[in-house]
Amino acid sequence: MLVKASTLLYLAGSAAAHCTLQYSIVNGQETTSNIRRVPNNNPIQNVQSSTLACNVNGENPAGSIQQVQAGGSITLEWHHEGRNTQAIDASHKGPILTYLAKVGSATSERNPANLDWFKIAHTGLEGENWAVDTLRANNGKWTVQIPSSIANGEYLIRQEIIALHSAYAPGGAQFYVGCAQISVTGGGSASPPTVKIPGVYDANHPGITISIYNSKGDPYPESYEIPGPEPFQ
Numbered sequence: 001m002l003v004k005a006s007t008l009l010y011l012a013g014s015a016a017a018h019c020t021l022q023y024s025i026v027n028g029q030e031t032t033s034n035i036r037r038v039p040n041n042n043p044i045q046n047v048q049s050s051t052l053a054c055n056v057n058g059e060n061p062a063g064s065i066q067q068v069q070a071g072g073s074i075t076l077e078w079h080h081e082g083r084n085t086q087a088i089d090a091s092h093k094g095p096i097l098t099y100l101a102k103v104g105s106a107t108s109e110r111n112p113a114n115l116d117w118f119k120i121a122h123t124g125l126e127g128e129n130w131a132v133d134t135l136r137a138n139n140g141k142w143t144v145q146i147p148s149s150i151a152n153g154e155y156l157i158r159q160e161i162i163a164l165h166s167a168y169a170p171g172g173a174q175f176y177v178g179c180a181q182i183s184v185t186g187g188g189s190a191s192p193p194t195v196k197i198p199g200v201y202d203a204n205h206p207g208i209t210i211s212i213y214n215s216k217g218d219p220y221p222e223s224y225e226i227p228g229p230e231p232f233q
């Protein structure tokens, strides 16, 4: 049987390269008990799958809720396995995006694919630096600001790393998704425009189906268009 060398490399390298959301940190207080648990560190590749919302088993609530001040920040931390492992393999270059969805009760919400999500942050390619390069340099930590004007109450926060190393054909981009349960205090009355997840992405979007390698073989295209809406802040 003929198997392409690139396929073999991919199979050999993939399991060690992947990651899951593992810690949620606010004002130096870290927890794992507000994070919806996933069974493994495999990516999602079908942008229409209900698992794109909060990953496999994402409909199962976690036990706790972490409090965050509106206008304050939260750090989510990603690793291949534990803290002594890398964030994600260096080959897995791409953007990092963060969304929120308001829920009645974060510890009982069981249908994340039906929620109304709004994006609060995204970072793609800046010069020759992908968001994933920064995530790796920060030992898996990615910090975002909670908008100061959103309403008080409970939310799911959804962070997403899109690895683009195999994204040259539709279905090749790898979505690493994690959801955590938070409660926002000190907010306002804004109601940001929302999207559905799945639904927000088209597999053919130029930020999802893209060959990131330029003519010199470097993984830094001239420009990169991050998929989904503009962040609300």
Ligand SMILES: [Cu+2]
Pocket: 014, 017, 018, 043, 092, 163, 174
């Ligand atoms: Cu991978």
